[in-house]
Amino acid sequence: MDLGALNPEQLEAVLHKDGPLLVFAGAGSGKTRVITYRVANLIYTHEVPPSQILAVTFTNKAADEMKERLRYLLGMDIRGLWVGTFHAICARILRESGRAIDIPPNFLVYDESDQLDLIRQVLSELNLDEKQFNPRPIRNAISRAKERLIMPEQYAAQASDYFERIVASVYPRYQSALQAANALDFDDLLLATIRLFTEQPRVLERYQQQFRYILVDEYQDVNYAQYVLVRMLAGAHGNLCVVGDDDQSIYRFRGAEPELILRFKHDFPDAKVVTLERNYRSTQPILDAAFRIISQNRVRAPKRLWTDRTEGAPVTLTPVSDEEEEARLIAEYIQRQVYLGRRRYGDFAILYRTNAQSRAFEERFLRER
Template identity: 50%
Template sequence: MPDAAPAASLDTLLEGLNDPQKAAVVHGDGPLLVLAGAGSGKTRVLTHRIAYLVRTGQARPGEILAITFTNKAAQEMRERVGLLLGHSTRAMWVMTFHAACVRILRSEAPRLGYTRQFTIYDTSDSRRLVKRCLDELDVDAKRFTPAAVLNQISDAKNKLRDPEAYKQLQGSYYEQTIASVYERYQQQLHSMNAMDFDDLLNNVVACLELFPEVRARYQATFRHILVDEYQDTNHAQYRLLQLLAGKAGESPQNLMVVGDDGQSVYSFRGADIGNILNFQKDFPNAVQIKLEQNYRSTQNILSAANAVIGHNRNQIPKTLWTDQGEGDVIVVRELEDEHAEARYVVGEIERLVDEGVSRAEIAIFYRTNAQSRVMEDTLVRREIAYQVIGGTKFYERAEVKDAVAYLTILGNGQDVVSFTRVANSPRRGIGQTSLSRVINHASTMGIPVWEAAEDPMGVPGLGTAAVKALGRFMDTMNGLRAKMDEGIPVGDLLEAVLHETGYLDALEAERTIEAQGRKENLEELIEVAREFDHATAQDPGLDDTVDVFLQQISLVADADTREDDEGLVTLMTLHNAKGLEYPIVYLIGVEEGVFPHSRSIEEGTLEEERRLMYVGVTRAMRSLTLTHARRRAVFGGAPNYGLPSRFVAELPTDLVDRQGTASGWGAANVAAGAPRPRAVSSWGASGRSGGGGGGGGWGGGGEATPSYRTGDDVVHAAFGDGVVTGMQPGGMVTVRFAKDGSERTLLAEHAPMQKA
């Protein structure tokens, strides 16, 4: 080891670390598996390890690749390493898998037949392209929905199966059809110089496998690779790391992975728990270090978590402990139904706030998004401010996606999906038939769609009106492209796009609350672009170009949208809760069929549900309350009578204060194998945007059911002003809400809603 740092400096770096943490930080060459239990300081270990490598001269900043799963985590890691080292971390590759792959592909993409200005397709873009492929292949889109087909394609890519490999699998007619669509989809992506998120990983893997000189260069570049949340990696990510780390005996294999198999809860996204469970088999020289001291929770909470996860067979055993004392016992409260459950939780929150607790210290977790509605209604009625994590994200809003598509087609004239999205938005007389003719002509001639649209007279079958409309549109677009080529700031370009295409004028002409909200979203997007311009002006290493701007915003992850607000109670699903912590946690709906979810019972994935329970329990710092209801209505239908979750039975009795148990069903009945309740199979079938059904209205029971007609103005307790857009059998009413433009189907009898 080079003698590059004064001993005192290194002592300071290692100060305050416990023995296992210190062992991980000072580890020498070779693979290292750090099993980091919940709240055990894994980020501290990672950041100190990076700083230690630089401080001791084992690696220069540019020789370190540190991988995270969110942009927020990467930013936090960069900042913390910078503080430890006292200088910039700009040369380090501290970023997400996708960002690292984009950076590699901006250099290597031409080897695979792409230009360096390739477009990155998000899920909506990909779904739209899949729909086109389904239409071209004359496949029934009702039986093969674009979302379902894309999910199958993504799963294949996560497993590194290209269309040819997917075809070779023995399968049903359904799978054979998926294979045909997959093949067409990849051809179309490549012809449009575009990649979806999965391609970013797969194409880097392909580069490293196909070109030994590329593999050797990046193996030499990254002398040390560190990976956070390793239990969440899929097969493609595993293969990428394997290629970068090199083979045993040929390279030091300086790969450090940090994770917790007990928190592997993303199999539905392709995560493979086998990656962490088999790490020492895949890397035989690997050292294993367990971080079991918890700095977050009381011992009672940790003992409960240890007891629950102990029922899983497929795990690497670890025992969390703390020196922070035993703390309060865990409260398990049984309630009559979901409304009583919500009233109880909200009542407890009111009591805590009266005692001086900040609302920001309190979180409510649930298994599925659909469970939040009754809780939200109750919070609204009691006038308690709250935030829901996991709603519609900024970059998923239609007007924002339109603006991004305009910028995309300016930079990449081959992008058919972006062209299709913006050519008639706002409406300018270019219909779907005309668009199809332009696209087909471009495909037939083998030219970019931009080039075909520039010469509308040359497009067979295009009517006179469409020729004129397309000509005017392309004149505008060529003017905007000229501005882009002049190198004007992205913020100015985006503002010009929205004005000169008539997009903002069209919103202004609507004169609705929804249109005003969309304008405000676009103003916010311009602000995002201006912030990008400012950041690039400060950092000479960044290019102030449209494609770099689009690359940055395309990589924003869901978890990065979380807001910290001093005055808000936080609501979220257990999956969204991973990685967070709150002093006071309420975990609602802990019932068989709800949690564990009925689907997991049917599919045999109970161990993952139990890991999700472990995640939920270990988010709590000092107070944890679990609630379950004797009956629960699903979307306002007939109530399902339920048992307490088996996870309740797995809690040690001496750690639990059971309250309100009036029914004959107790945790012991579940453990003893009592008859299961009817499965709540429709929970989670639709997200929060799908609305919801049952639930006591503002005044509770006795009022007459309001009668609605299409066109009625209404006010909803949680969603605000809206207008009735349709009626359905069974007392269901569809309402379009002004605040976010969403449409929700509600049960009129129980919805907390009244005529305006």
């Protein structure tokens, strides 16, 4: 396996073998390469059996890509390696060992649509009109509670306003309905796994001994339940590697707690910290503009991205009066660049914060077609 493609910081993270490791990986700094090479190095150089490695990714797509890269790097079968999202890993553990807490292996996993249908059913049983009590905010409130490991009784005791009291009346009935359907929702997958490990220490010990090396990607976006689960699994060997960037945390609205990556050194005082600051994606003017914005965050890990690509067009900021003017100016700029032969239409990308903001652009582009 050739490690020559890695820069010094990437290599430092890949070669670190035992003990906790925190990798701050700035945007475009080769994070995926580091994780993949680290797993490959454990298997190839240190002859760690793939079955003793657990790699947690943020999406199923990322898990599939990691497996493919590892097969390419190692040129061998990596059967036995555990790679997946928190939900996928927990579902697998529960299907293997959930009977210890009366969860049969053939349980169903309810998606968001199933969950909303179940909440509508509970609202009907409580004689609450779903037009007045929207199921989605109720479902979201229950999800946030589960992410904090707050059970129905505790939630009811803490309910402080009218909405929370409504949620408190729905939450226990929703859980009972899930159980009656032999189903778990996505949050229950983590909640039940933590309960399994808490109530059945021997089961926890089995998985602790199995997973000698644990890697967690996108650690800046873990929630409290995921944090607790990782701490439990890493409790025996302590070979936990987390990779992330507090500057890129965007899922607080979904329960993510970026503070957890910042307290990793507190949780593991002997942790090695590696910071990947070399960017392979952007030019320096873009990185400088991004830094001037993100550096305003009051609490963040110190880092500043740099690149060999020092030259590049400056970032421009154009104030506009409304979304129609914005769409008009962008359409005119694109047309002018294409007309002058400097760019093709396929060279342009328009990013917007919410889907609703695309309408003004769509209408303008249709008129200019």
